[in-house]
Amino acid sequence: MEERSRIPVGPPVTNPLPSYWQTPKSPLANVIEPETDAPTQPYDYAIIGSGISGALIAYNLLLTYPTSRIIMLEARELCSGATGRNGGHTKAASYRTYLQHRAELGAEEALKIARLEYANILATHRLTQELGIECESVKCNTVDLIYDETTFEAGKQAIRALEGDASEEERKWGGMAWYRVYGRDDGLKQKFWVREKNGNPEVQSEEDLVGAFEYVAGRIHAYRFTTGILKECVKRGLQLCTNTPVHDIRPSSEPNPRYDIFTQYNTISAQSVILATNGYTPYLLKSLQGAIVPLRGQITAQQASPATGLPSVLPRTYSFIYASGYEYMISRNEPDGQQHIIIGGGLGRQPDAGASEYGTVDDSRLNRDISKYLHGTLLGYFGIASPSPSETSSESDDASYKVIQEWTGIMGATADGRPFVGEVPGRKGMWISAGFNGHGMVLCLKSAEALVKMMSKGGSAEGIEWFPKSFLISDERIRSCRFHGRTDMSVPETGKGSVGHESRVEPRAV
Numbered sequence: 001m002e003e004r005s006r007i008p009v010g011p012p013v014t015n016p017l018p019s020y021w022q023t024p025k026s027p028l029a030n031v032i033e034p035e036t037d038a039p040t041q042p043y044d045y046a047i048i049g050s051g052i053s054g055a056l057i058a059y060n061l062l063l064t065y066p067t068s069r070i071i072m073l074e075a076r077e078l079c080s081g082a083t084g085r086n087g088g089h090t091k092a093a094s095y096r097t098y099l100q101h102r103a104e105l106g107a108e109e110a111l112k113i114a115r116l117e118y119a120n121i122l123a124t125h126r127l128t129q130e131l132g133i134e135c136e137s138v139k140c141n142t143v144d145l146i147y148d149e150t151t152f153e154a155g156k157q158a159i160r161a162l163e164g165d166a167s168e169e170e171r172k173w174g175g176m177a178w179y180r181v182y183g184r185d186d187g188l189k190q191k192f193w194v195r196e197k198n199g200n201p202e203v204q205s206e207e208d209l210v211g212a213f214e215y216v217a218g219r220i221h222a223y224r225f226t227t228g229i230l231k232e233c234v235k236r237g238l239q240l241c242t243n244t245p246v247h248d249i250r251p252s253s254e255p256n257p258r259y260d261i262f263t264q265y266n267t268i269s270a271q272s273v274i275l276a277t278n279g280y281t282p283y284l285l286k287s288l289q290g291a292i293v294p295l296r297g298q299i300t301a302q303q304a305s306p307a308t309g310l311p312s313v314l315p316r317t318y319s320f321i322y323a324s325g326y327e328y329m330i331s332r333n334e335p336d337g338q339q340h341i342i343i344g345g346g347l348g349r350q351p352d353a354g355a356s357e358y359g360t361v362d363d364s365r366l367n368r369d370i371s372k373y374l375h376g377t378l379l380g381y382f383g384i385a386s387p388s389p390s391e392t393s394s395e396s397d398d399a400s401y402k403v404i405q406e407w408t409g410i411m412g413a414t415a416d417g418r419p420f421v422g423e424v425p426g427r428k429g430m431w432i433s434a435g436f437n438g439h440g441m442v443l444c445l446k447s448a449e450a451l452v453k454m455m456s457k458g459g460s461a462e463g464i465e466w467f468p469k470s471f472l473i474s475d476e477r478i479r480s481c482r483f484h485g486r487t488d489m490s491v492p493e494t495g496k497g498s499v500g501h502e503s504r505v506e507p508r509a510v
Contacts, residue, residue, distance in 0.1 A: 005290040005483035007359035009282040011245050012075045016363045017407040019085045019223070020301045020342070022077075026227035029077045033239040042257035042269040043069045043239075048246050048284070049276035050074040051083035052222060052440055053433045055229040056448035057274055062236040064452055070238050071268065073261070075245035075280075078230065082278055082440065084223040085363070085409030087299055087344045088330045089317055090124055091142050091217035092117035092442045095158040095179065097417065105470050107165050112468045113418075114162065117442045118176035118216075119466075124225070124445050125218055133228030135221040136332060141316045142217035143192055145381070147207040148323040155213055156181060180214040188212055193310055193382060198322070200380025202349070202373045207322055219317050219330040222441060241268075249273055249284055249430070258429045272455070274431045275424075279412035280361060281434045285424065291481040292420065292435040295413040296357040298370045299344030300377075303402045304331075307384050312339040320381055324348040327377055340404070343377050346370040363408045375403055411438040415481040420473040421447045423459040431455060432473055447471065 022029075045061055047054045050072055058070055074080070094114035101110035121139070128137040146152040159179045166177035182188055188209055189196055198207035234240065248262040257269040275281055279294035304310055310331075318329040325348015331341045347354035350369060357367065378401040414420065414435040424430040431454075433447050450467040454460065461472055 001353070001355060001358060001484050002290075002482065004355055004358035005293045009280060009289065009294055009359075010361050011247070011283055012081065012280060012410075013362055013364050014076070016076065016080065016085075017366070018405070019080075019407050019409070020299075020405045021086075021088075021221060021223040022080070022084055026078055026223070026231075028227060028230060028234065028240060028242075029079075030242050031078070031234075031240045032242060032244070033071075041069070042271060043071045044270065045070045045272050045274060046259070046261055046268060046270035047072045047274045047276055048074075048261075049081070049278070049280075050078045050226075050230065050240075050242070051081045051276065051278065052226045052229075052444045053083075053278070053436075053448055054274075054276035055079075055226045055233065056445050057276055057433060057451060058233045058238050059229050060448055060452035061455075062233055062238065064456060066236065068237075070233075071270070072230075072233075072238060072240050073244050073246050073263065073268070074240070074242045076243060078240065078242050079223055079226045081280075082409045082411055082438070083226050085299070085407060086222050086438075086441065087328050088136075088219050088222060088332070088342055089142075089217065089328055090121045090139075090220055090441045091317060091319070091328070092121060093144065093319070094118070094176070095155060095162050095213070095215075098162045099158045101470075102161065102165075109468055109470055111165055112466065113470070114166075115170075115176055116446050116466065116468060120442045120444075120446045121216070121218055124220065124441070127445070128220070128225060128228075131228060131232055133225055135224035135228060137218070137220045137225070139216070139218040141214055142318065143316050144213045144319045144321055145188070145192065145194060145209060146211045146213070146321050147198055147209055148321070149210050151321060151323060152211040155211075159213065174216050178215060182212040182214070184208075184210050186212075192316070192318075193314070195381060195383045198320075198380050199383060200373070200376040202376050203380065214316070217317055219332070220441070221332075246284060272429045272431065274433070274451075276433055278434045278436060278440070279410045281412065281432065285432070287424075287478060288420070290415075290483055291478050292412045292414055293358055293483050294361045295411045295438070296360050296363060296367075296408050297344060297411055297438060298346060298367060298374065298408050299342060299406070300371075300374045300403050301405045302341050302343065302378055303404050304339045304341050304378070305400050305402070307400045308378075308382060309384065310339065310382060312337070314339075314341075320377070322348070327374075341378060341401075343374065346373045346377075349373050358413070361410050363410050366406060366408060371406060374406070411436070413437050413483075415483045416470075416477070418468075419443060419447060419471050420477070421451055421467075421471045422454055422461065422473045424473065425475045425478070
């Protein structure tokens with residue numbers, strides 16, 4: 001894996017696979033504002049990247065400095081990276097990292113991370129209401145279905161620790177530390193509509209459902225949410241410059257502005273530059289090569305027929321966790337009443353821990369082995385209702401789950417599983433919020449808020465006590481990065497364990 005982290009990171013490819021979420025496209029998808037050829041004056045802020053991080057940084061800057069001149073540069077269409085290609089989850093799964101964080105960072109910092117994730121979920125869904133963004137925002141419960149006894153026992157241990165450290169209020173129903181634990185005898189099949197065994201033909205070993213954890217999460221159309229935020233920002237003066245890849249950032253020869261930003265079309269000057277470029281960040285900031293590593297994730301959208309016997313839509317979101325990995329899933333209804341189920345993952349099923357998916361920024365292709373596995377996941381986990389006497393099993397199976405679209409997206413994985421947020425060491429006026437490990441929907445909003453507060457304080461995080469110090473970028477963190485792959489999967493190639501073992505991070509999603 002360390003070898004994969006050394007592959008030089010390139011810019012986004014020009015021909016990504018179409019994302020399920022980007023139909024229809026936002027009216028802003030291909031907007032290029034005036035002043036890009038020869039701006040009359042430097043910008044106060046240049047934000048590179050138009051995903052959820054870039055959008056919320058712009059939003060917070062405009063709230064803080066309403067008259068500032070801000071430009072946002074995007075290599076492709078608006079919100080065409082991980083945010084516009086993800087799994088639609090706002091899910092923290094904080095228990096999955098809690099023991100690791102407590103051992104490495106102490107109970108106070110571990111709680112701070114869990115609280116931030118929970119607050120981020122609430123704030124995301126609240127902001128959709130405040131701004132009137134129609135983006136299928138639903139706060140609901142989620143369930144982690146566990147197919148490995150050791151992982152289940154370790155999960156219970158982590159939940160007990162989190163509950164013990166949390167406040168009484170946080171342990172109440174719907175709180176940050178509220179969990180409901182189910183054993184194999186608690187009617188899992190009836191409650192969650194799942195099989196008692198994983199029936200995916202691509203899984204060779206026996207995998208029995210041994211338990212489940214239920215807690216608070218949500219689902220959202222992240223593309224519509226983010227483009228809705230950007231629509232509000234444009235009203236407040238944000239200038240968009242899509243289809244304009246940035247290839248270099250250099251200190252300006254003039255003290256004011258501070259940076260020159262080189263695109264293939266022109267040079268733009270700005271006093272401050274913000275990198276919201278996630279997995280692509282090392283292309284522009286070489287010092288982060290190996291500290292942030294691109295990781296390609298893969299997702300399917302499948303149509304569930306009435307033969308499945310599933311309610312439409314499922315009232316919870318799902319994760320399916322086995323010894324070496326997991327999948328993540330939400331469901332949604334189309335206007336015609338058809339239920340679409342979005343399920344992604346499958347990296348843990350690859351014999352080499354999916355090494356080929358690290359170090360690549362090519363989201364124009366699928367991994368065929370992962371495709372073959374993902375196509376059988378819904379049948380494997382849910383099965384179908386009893387077929388009618390006139391149907392053969394294979395006919396009924398084939399008709400039950402139809403893959404309607406499949407795509408990939410590029411995440412940014414970090415060696416310690418935590419993002420880099422703050423002022424880039426040695427680069428006054430250059431800021432970063434990146435490296436979210438596919439977990440951005442429960443980290444980006446609060447990270448953007450914290451970053452803009454730091455910018456207003458000249459780079460200091462003093463007074464932002466709610467933000468985890470372990471997220472702050474520093475020379476020491478960068479120097480200590482030794483990338484060995486994702487630490488949330490128990491596979492020989494990474495040498496890591498599942499939750500409760502040596503080191504791990506929570507389930508991630510594109």
